Amino acid sequence: MRFLTVIGIVFYATVIIVIGLTLIVFSLNLLLPQDINGLLIFSQSSQNSRIIIGFCGALLILISFSFAQLILGKFQRERTIAFTTSSGQVTISLSAVEDLIRRLAGIIPEVKELRPNVVVNKKGILVDMRVVLRSEANIPELTSRLQDITKSKIQEVLGLEEQIIIRIHVAKIVHDEKDNRKKKDFEKEDYSTIPFSGYGRA
Amino acid sequence: MNRDESRNDLGVVRIHKNVISSISSIAAMEVEGVKSVAKNLKSGLLEIIGQKSFSAIKVDISKNEEVKVEVPLIIKYGYNIPDVAGRVQENVRQALERMSNLSVKDININVRGIERGQQ
Numbered sequence: 640m641r642f643l644t645v646i647g648i649v650f651y652a653t654v655i656i657v658i659g660l661t662l663i664v665f666s667l668n669l670l671l672p673q674d675i676n677g678l679l680i681f682s683q684s685s686q687n688s689r690i691i692i693g694f695c696g697a698l699l700i701l702i703s704f705s706f707a708q709l710i711l712g713k714f715q716r717e718r719t720i721a722f723t724t725s726s727g728q729v730t731i732s733l734s735a736v737e738d739l740i741r742r743l744a745g746i747i748p749e750v751k752e753l754r755p756n757v758v759v760n761k762k763g764i765l766v767d768m769r770v771v772l773r774s775e776a777n778i779p780e781l782t783s784r785l786q787d788i789t790k791s792k793i794q795e796v797l798g799l800e801e802q803i804i805i806r807i808h809v810a811k812i813v814h815d816e817k818d819n820r821k822k823k824d825f826e827k828e829d830y831s832t833i834p835f836s837g838y839g840r841a
Numbered sequence: 842m843n844r845d846e847s848r849n850d851l852g853v854v855r856i857h858k859n860v861i862s863s864i865s866s867i868a869a870m871e872v873e874g875v876k877s878v879a880k881n882l883k884s885g886l887l888e889i890i891g892q893k894s895f896s897a898i899k900v901d902i903s904k905n906e907e908v909k910v911e912v913p914l915i916i917k918y919g920y921n922i923p924d925v926a927g928r929v930q931e932n933v934r935q936a937l938e939r940m941s942n943l944s945v946k947d948i949n950i951n952v953r954g955i956e957r958g959q960q
Contacts, residue, residue: 728949729926
């Protein structure tokens with residue numbers, strides 16, 4: 640794995656250096672547009688060179704994919720909570736914890752959107768939440784309720800007794816147009832459903 | 842080492858790593874609370890072209906025939922993760938020992954996500 644990482648890094652460094660050198664040579668007028676044009680025409684002139692170029696392109700895409708996966712995999716592996724059982728190790732990806740917290744937005748109607756970021760350090764589990772609230776929400780009461788629910792949900796689902804710190808940042812308060820529309824529609828319906836309501840009885 | 846092998850009077854029986862990973866996958870899926878086995882790039886691409894692959898499950902077989910399995914999982918919302926992970930470990934161990942007679946050293950569970958979609 641380490642060998643592949645080294646190859647990937649060397650490959651990308653080489654490609655970037657070549658691009659950089661080409662740009663420098665071009666800026667110094669050592670490489671003329673006609674030369675580039677001639678090179679491109681030459682490379683497209685025969686079928687063999689076109690096949691080689693096509694294979695190189697496909698190879699580059701494959702190398703990029705595997706390298707990206709390697710890097711992303713490494714990052715994913717680092718962002719985990721781990722504990723050991725008698726049968727082996729259990730690691731919980733922090734993105735799984737984030738998924739779990741994101742679903743809490745469905746439980747609390749006043750929360751329109753919730754974006755959590757979970758970090759684990761020596762102090763415990765640190766949850767940073769960026770929330771978008773609906774206009775009718777009472778912020779101190781709501782945020783305290785959200786903190787309690789999040790904390791108990793994490794403890795319940797993960798079964799860990801580590802310290803959980805929850806920080807909430809209210810990013811936006813939105814005016815819920817849907818509710819208002821519903822209210823207006825209801826008022827209109829209420830008004831229109833009583834026929835001849837303006838007339839008195841004889 | 843790509844496969845585990847045992848010799849009897851008639852010849853050699855080899856068990857490929859893919860067999861171990863598919864047994865592990867089926868055993869993991871049997872446990873309540875498991876949504877799916879998480880995919881990686883290779884298994885995702887193979888699935889697009891219609892081939893079922895369990896390459897996301899890593900299998901290591903040591904020289905003294907001890908098996909180490911790493912199972913990435915997506916868990917259903919609302920279940921206790923350590924509880925589900927423990928049951929998966931137990932079920933995978935039982936399935937592997939029952940079906941292949943291998944001695945399982947470690948079954949590492951990697952919870953990659955919580956089921957998305959319906960509440």
